[in-house]
Amino acid sequence: MSAEAIYVTREFLESTQVDVRELKTKGRKEIAQKIADARAHGDLSENADYDAAKHEQELLEIRISRMEGMLSRAQVIEAGDFPDDKIYILSRVRLVNKKINREIEYLLVSPEEADVEQNKLSVTCPLGKALLGKAVGDIVETRAPVGIIQYEVLGISK
Numbered sequence: 457m458s459a460e461a462i463y464v465t466r467e468f469l470e471s472t473q474v475d476v477r478e479l480k481t482k483g484r485k486e487i488a489q490k491i492a493d494a495r496a497h498g499d500l501s502e503n504a505d506y507d508a509a510k511h512e513q514e515l516l517e518i519r520i521s522r523m524e525g526m527l528s529r530a531q532v533i534e535a536g537d538f539p540d541d542k543i544y545i546l547s548r549v550r551l552v553n554k555k556i557n558r559e560i561e562y563l564l565v566s567p568e569e570a571d572v573e574q575n576k577l578s579v580t581c582p583l584g585k586a587l588l589g590k591a592v593g594d595i596v597e598t599r600a601p602v603g604i605i606q607y608e609v610l611g612i613s614k
């Protein structure tokens with residue numbers, strides 16, 4: 457099984473590297489202290505605090521492992537790597553929802569960087585997939601729980 461590259465921005469890569477360092481140092485130290493404190497309470501066979509701390513340690517190690525795996529496959533991309541005549545990853549797209557006549561702007565990013573609250577839309581979600589390769593003036597349709605929604609591409613920028 458080959459590991460697929462994960463395309464990310466430099467900012468996301470650096471932020472994730474900082475998070476991993478923090479988890480490996482401060483996070484591990486805090487959990488080690490919790491385990492030590494729980495051990496001090498005596499019998500480990502019936503020590504709920506010890507079991508909880510060990511479980512927390514396991515979850516932390518899984519999280520670190522996943523993040524390191526993602527970092528090992530990360531490939532930094534820049535918006536300037538792509539033309540701006542069509543929609544690609546890292547395109548900033550201005551759309552109008554044809555049904556309710558409301559404009560919205562998204563930045564298309566990798567699934568790892570997606571954040572709806574910051575209008576960062578994954579290129580693998582239904583709307584993200586539908587937008588890829590489209591140009592200004594194109595109509596894009598996506599299926600939503602409320603039915604088919606049409607968007608018109610109003611603008612593309614980097």
